Structures are given as C-alpha cells and as structure tokens.
Amino acid sequence: DVAGYVEGEALYFELRETSLGSKPFHLRGYQKDAVAIFHAGGGVRGGSGVVVLPCGAGKTMVGMGAMEILQTSTLILCPNVVAVRQWITELLDKTTLTPEQVGEYTGDEKLIRPVTVATYQILTWRRSRDDKFKHFKIFEARNWGLIIYDEVHLLPAPVFRATATIQATRRLGLTATLVREDGREEDVFSLIGPKRFDMPWKQLEDQGWIATAICYEIRLELPDDMRRKYALAEDRKKYRIAAENPRKLELIKKLVKYHKNDNVLVIGMYLDQLHIIAEEIDAPLITGKTPNAERQRLYDLFRTGEQKILVVSKVANFALDLPDANVAIQVSGTFGSRQEEAQRLGRILRPKTDGSFARFYSVVTRDTRDMEFAAKRQLFLTEQGYQYVIAAVEENVWEERPETFFN
Structure with a gap:
C-alpha cells in the first residue's frame, strides 16, 4: 500500500535518558x-x-x-x-x-x-x-x-x-x-x-539480551488403573486424561522443592488440575476469574520475592512482566499449540542479574496424546535453535548441571 498515510494529531514528547525510576535508559x-x-x-x-x-x-x-x-x-x-x-x-x-x-x-x-x-x-x-x-x-x-x-x-x-x-x-x-x-x-x-x-531468539541469547534457557521434557507413565479409561476414551478426551495424570503432582512437588530458592511459575490449562496443585504445594492460583487487583497484588509479591511460586492458568500466556521468574513448569496446555509453548518459555527469558540459566520443564505422560501434542508444541522453539532434554522421571535430570547439556 503506497497511497501514503494520514499524519494524525501531533503529539510532542521524548524518550527519557534516565527513567523516573532513576535508571539509565536508551533503546538497544x-x-x-x-x-x-x-x-x-x-x-x-x-x-x-x-x-x-x-x-x-x-x-x-x-x-x-x-x-x-x-x-x-x-x-x-x-x-x-x-x-x-x-x-x-x-x-x-x-x-x-x-x-x-x-x-x-x-x-x-x-x-x-x-x-x-x-x-x-x-x-x-x-x-x-x-x-x-x-x-x-x-x-x-x-x-x-x-x-x-x-x-x-x-x-x-x-x-x-x-x-x-x-x-x-x-x-x-x-x-x-x-x-x-x-x-x-x-x-x-x-x-x-x-x-x-x-x-532469532538464539542470537539475542548469545548477545546476553535474553536469558540462556534449557528446556526439558520429563516423561512419566499413566497409572495402571487409568490405562483402560484412556484406551476406551473418545479421541478428544484422551488428551485431558493424559494431561491430568495424577502422577504429575509428585514430580511437581520434587521440582518445586529442588527449586525452593528460585522464582517458579507452574502453568497449566485445566483448572481442576491447577486447584489441586496449588493446594498441594501451598501456592496462590491465578485464573481468568481472579480480579485484576488481586492478580496485580500477587504479581507484585512475586516481583519482590515475598511469593516464590505462582500457579497460573492460560492468563499467564501473554504480556506478563515477571522479570525474576526463572523456572516454569508446564503441566498441561492448549493441545499442540506452538505459539503457547513459545509464549510460556518467554515468561522466564528476561536476563538474570547473576547470568544463571532459565529452566523450562514440560511434564508429559509417556505414549499418549499428551506426548504427541508436546512434540508439535515444540516445533517453533526447535526451529529457533532450542533443544529439549528428554528424560524419564526416574532420571532426576533436573539435578544435573545445565551446562552439561550444551555442546
């Protein structure tokens, strides 16, 4: 379209060299x-x-x-x-x-x-x-x-x-x-x-503008007593059964305990599952029904470090500025959405003052629709150069130093 643009109402202002928060500011x-x-x-x-x-x-x-x-x-x-x-x-x-x-x-x-x-x-x-x-x-x-x-x-x-x-x-x-x-x-x-x-994401990571992230896919089994239910379910219900695998809860508890000094987001799609997780790990839950003022209060507590863990629904997929978040644990998502996977990783990509790694865990039920959708979800990030460390839950892969996974 080369017809030209309306100029619009004039508005004169400048970018500050020092923010009102007294920090130096300029565009990168x-x-x-x-x-x-x-x-x-x-x-x-x-x-x-x-x-x-x-x-x-x-x-x-x-x-x-x-x-x-x-x-x-x-x-x-x-x-x-x-x-x-x-x-x-x-x-x-x-x-x-x-x-x-x-x-x-x-x-x-x-x-x-x-x-x-x-x-x-x-x-x-x-x-x-x-x-x-x-x-x-x-x-x-x-x-x-x-x-x-x-x-x-x-x-x-x-x-x-x-x-x-x-x-x-x-x-x-x-x-x-x-x-x-x-x-x-x-x-x-x-x-x-x-x-x-x-x-490219990796280019910005190399230049230090976003955090270096390591992505994990941790696989666990569906309990024996749920396998028949899963096998007989309609195709569209299979994913939810696998995504809400109760064994995920024990893994989340281990990860939260291991990362007790980190700032952790537990992210999921199914509210029943998130309510159980929030109760079990004693963390506040933010959903679409949480009033804006309460959301803001919890986000502020997280930013100041008073609250170390938040359990969040899809409301956290977009435009959520929590600079200190450095661990995300994904328990369920919108089927095979590549966009959602990338947005959720993005919650923890702001560069860390100590240069530490950001860690993104996807908790997945082996040999189910949950695992199939996980593979689709990862496509955008793998195209950007990210690699997933795929491991069974028994391997306790989170205890290994992240550096060991980089060539």
Whole structure:
C-alpha cells in the first residue's frame, strides 16, 4: 500500500535518558534498527508492518521508539488489562508523556487521551451477537497517527475487519511468535503490513539480551488403573486424561522443592488440575476469574520475592512482566499449540542479574496424546535453535548441571 498515510494529531514528547525510576535508559541497537526499518524515513514504503522479537527482548520499547519518531497520537491495543497497565507504566516511566496524556480504555475505565491503551476484549464486546461493536468508535475517536497491535498474532476476527477500514493509518504489529494455529498469519500481513524485522531468539541469547534457557521434557507413565479409561476414551478426551495424570503432582512437588530458592511459575490449562496443585504445594492460583487487583497484588509479591511460586492458568500466556521468574513448569496446555509453548518459555527469558540459566520443564505422560501434542508444541522453539532434554522421571535430570547439556 503506497497511497501514503494520514499524519494524525501531533503529539510532542521524548524518550527519557534516565527513567523516573532513576535508571539509565536508551533503546538497544536492535530496537533502534527495528524502529528505523518500520519507519523507513517516514516514506510510504514504511509505516506499516510487524516486528517479531522474543519475549523479554523489549517489544514495548520498539513501540515507544516508533511513537517518538512519529510524534503523533497513538492507539495501543493489548491482550488484557495487565498488559494495558504495563504499557502505561512504561510510557510514564521512560517518556516525557504525562498521566493526563495517557488513557486506559478497558472494562474498568474508559479514558480517550492522546495516547490511549485498550484491550482487544473491550473492542470486541457487544450485548448480543446481533448487536454492533459499540467500542469500535475508539478507532474514530481521535485522529490517530499510529495504531500499535501488541501480541498481534492474537488479533480477533472482528478487529481484523475494523483494521481493514483504517488502512490510511500507520500500523505496527508486535509479537514474539507470528504463528497462528488457524493458519491466518497471512491475514496479519495483509492488514497490518509485512514482517519488517525479525531477530532469532538464539542470537539475542548469545548477545546476553535474553536469558540462556534449557528446556526439558520429563516423561512419566499413566497409572495402571487409568490405562483402560484412556484406551476406551473418545479421541478428544484422551488428551485431558493424559494431561491430568495424577502422577504429575509428585514430580511437581520434587521440582518445586529442588527449586525452593528460585522464582517458579507452574502453568497449566485445566483448572481442576491447577486447584489441586496449588493446594498441594501451598501456592496462590491465578485464573481468568481472579480480579485484576488481586492478580496485580500477587504479581507484585512475586516481583519482590515475598511469593516464590505462582500457579497460573492460560492468563499467564501473554504480556506478563515477571522479570525474576526463572523456572516454569508446564503441566498441561492448549493441545499442540506452538505459539503457547513459545509464549510460556518467554515468561522466564528476561536476563538474570547473576547470568544463571532459565529452566523450562514440560511434564508429559509417556505414549499418549499428551506426548504427541508436546512434540508439535515444540516445533517453533526447535526451529529457533532450542533443544529439549528428554528424560524419564526416574532420571532426576533436573539435578544435573545445565551446562552439561550444551555442546
């Protein structure tokens, strides 16, 4: 699309050299490159497209860099309220924007300001299937010069359609995994723009910008008394039976005990399973039903080190900033989702101050659909250069030094 862009309402601000938190701040080299390639000197050949960077590599900073270079009012769309508030915190901490210039547009609060940060959910909310999406008016609420789509691979279909009507506005998509299990990656490119910048995860790891991670697949058997039930189950129920294997609980207890000095996330899909785990290991559980204020309180306790373990459902797949998390234990997931696997690893990839390894454990039931889906889930990360250490539970592989698994 070379028809040119609307300039949008002017908004003058700068990136700070020292954050409000008194830390030195500047864009990293690859973040500057991503901004420059997206912007393309302000010409019509740039201004729309997707930047792909691993979790923990600072996609938000790329968005802020694009905003600064364009000096225009901006609408930022995010996957959830936690992400909205993280964006607002970063914008106020690292730019000269004031609280009066930045608005939250969510189920909790609806402020339209020169920079407005909204959720996909509020945009796609309507009273009934026949109703219009009343919050789509946000697209016309101001003369936006830039729209940023955070976690662009999650774009809901109605927002796809709305995006098709605003092709004269600059559009920046940010993601760690441009993988959609429905195969609609091309729709993202056609509406947001082409992939402008992509940096391999391992390259960033080698440069020290993300933590060195070691991935394990630990296999255990299905108990004898569950094998008949598994064998007779319908195909679609087989995965859940295997994923909720009660033997996983004993392994989780061992891993949590071994990592008692680490900051551990236990991640799963099935709430019944997660409730049992949370109770057995005496850790708080965060699900989609946990109020935002309570989520924030628990995340803050985790960040300060007062809470060392959190059990989390799929709410933790995206836009969750817990820099000190260094161990993730995955007990169940969305079938063979490559995107979810990568996002969950991403929860522990922020570089560690002591240079230590991040550890990602997948707990899998041997010779079941659980193991088949695990192999599919790993495809994106193996393409990025990650290797999985595959071991039986009896091997206690977590007790070996991570260095021994690297050639």
